[in-house]
Amino acid sequence: MAKRRLGGGLICGLLLAGSVLAAPPTAVIIGTPPQPDWTQLTPAQKSALAPLSKDWDSMESVRKKKWLGIAERYPKMKADEQNRMQERMREWARLTPEQRAKVRDSYKDFNQLPAEQKQTVKEKWKAYLSLPAAERQRLREAGKSVQLLTPPQPEPQVDESLAPAIVGESPASPGAVPQ
Template identity: 40%
Template sequence: MIVKLLRAAAVAAAMLAGVVAVAQSAPPKHGAVPSATKPSWAELTPAQQMALSPLKGEWNTLEAVRKQKWLEIANRFSSMQPGEQQRMHDRMRDWVKLTPEQRKVARENYARVKKIDKDERSAKWQQYQQLPEEQKQKLAADAARKRKAGAASPKPGDTPPSTSPAQPAPPAPNAK
């Protein structure tokens, strides 16, 4: 159970990296129809366009609440170190590549992990980090096998399949 929960935490952290999850976390209101909302891509400042460049292709289809959250990230982008900016762009590109179902699963994993006490989450991450590399690879392979098997016939109450890469990235510090 700890390993499974830890794996979910690593998956959520890797895919969402805190800020990406914040930008996409609010589900659309029931019955909401996606439509062009303000601001359009052309209305963004050059700095915002640069910060959000991986999202350019889908920006004009995003709901207002999602755009607002991405804009909050864009406003912090210039204060990030170059490595953090690159990581943010990489994660945005990864996010754009996900299917709507994979995004939903990632959001659910992130929400589940956020419910775990920060100290407990940190302790579980440390526990995971102490595992031998072979054990981490075995866990990743097992999770991939379960995803493939579960995709064909999900059962009520099952944990949703993960969208993780083979090696999880450590959670972002102070991710909100």
């Protein structure tokens, strides 16, 4: 009986040790399933996504899925919204892959800004759009449009107890010229 318990305990111990030493289960990553090629889209989808037709088959599935979501909402949009959406698609299609990546990064950065900085950027964007087309073109060529739209950096906080040392004054003699 003792041998049986010892044998059973040994087997249980080996099983437990084996489970501890076994490799942890690998994480399963569920990606976006393959999306349809251009030829497989419905006529309504093709109409809504027409500016993207040339690039469609080379797009990643996750991108296609996002555009298909837009195409689904497209019929419910007002005519001016549809026109604006198509123009934005044309602009997007004209961008190089590098430019698209930069736009995506900028969008992510914008979404991580605090609300007050987002509002500042939106106000600057409105002001930029209100400029005459020639002025906007001049700013783009000079690279200034990016500077105009860059969110303001927060002012550095200065410890008041260190302020005299920073401006070159001695706390003992205000207005003294540093040596």
